Amino acid sequence: MANDNTDKLAVLVDADNARPAIVDGLLAEVAKYGTAHVKRIYGDWTSPHLNGWKTALLEHSIQPIQQFAYTSGKNATDSAMIIDAMDLLYSERFDGFCIVSSDSDFTRLASRIREAGLVVYGFGELKTPKPFVSACDKFIYTEVLASTEDEDDAPTTPKTAKELRSDTKLLNNLRSAIKDASDESGWAALGGVGSILNKRNSDFDSRNYGYSKLSGLIHGIGLFDVEERQHGNAKHVYVRARAK
Known part of the structure; x- marks a missing residue:
C-alpha cells in the first residue's frame, strides 16, 4: 500500500454520512498519506441539517457540491459523488482517493479505484458495513478523529x-x-x-x-x-x- 506523503489525493466527503467534528482530525490523517489536491463535500446545502459543516468548509477550503434530493433518501448525493470520483480517476492525475462515508453504496467504487492501481483510504463510523471497509486499502474509523469538544464523537478511551x-x-x-x-x-x-x-x-x-x-x-x-x-x-x- 502506498504511504508516500507526496502522493496526490482526492478527498470526497459524503456530508450525509459524516460529522463536522471530524474535519480537523480527518485532514490531519489524510496528510499522513499524501497531499489533498482535491477536497469536495457532497450534499443538499439547502437542508438545515448540514449547517454545521459551513464554517468547517470555509476554514479548510473544502468545496461544497450541491446535489438536490430529487427523491427521498440520499441516493442522488451518492451518485454525484461516484460520478465525480470516476471523472477524477480517468484524469490520471491522482495516486489515491479518500472516501469519507459510512455508506455501503461506495463499496464498488472503492473496488474499482483499486482495480485501476490506486490506493483507497476509507473513513467512516464504526457502524460502516464490513464490505465497504474491506474494499479499502486502509479504513479509519472517524470516532478516533473527532474533536473532544463533541462528547458523542469523543475518541475511544484506552481499554484495560x-x-x-x-x-x-x-x-x-x-x-x-x-x-x-x-x-x-x-x-x-x-x-x-x-x-x-x-x-x-x-x-x-x-x-x-x-x-x-x-x-x-x-x-x-x-x-x-x-x-x-x-x-x-x-x-x-x-x-x-x-x-x-
Missing part, C-alpha cells in the same frame, strides 16, 4: 488489559503477525508487525482500542515481550510472544 485479553480476534491477529514477521529467535520488528496487520485487516488501528500507537497497545495487553534496539542513530522496537 482484561478487556484486551478477552478480545480473541485481536490476540490471534497480533500473534499471527508477530509469528510471520519474526526471525529465528522469535523477535519481530514492530514496524513489520504493523505492516502485516494493516494488509490483513484494512480497519486495524491501535486507536480503536484507545492507544495512539501499536507499541502502546502491545504494552497495554501485557502478554508480549518488548525491547528497544539501537540501530545507528535510531531506536527500533521489537516484540515477541511471551513464553507461557
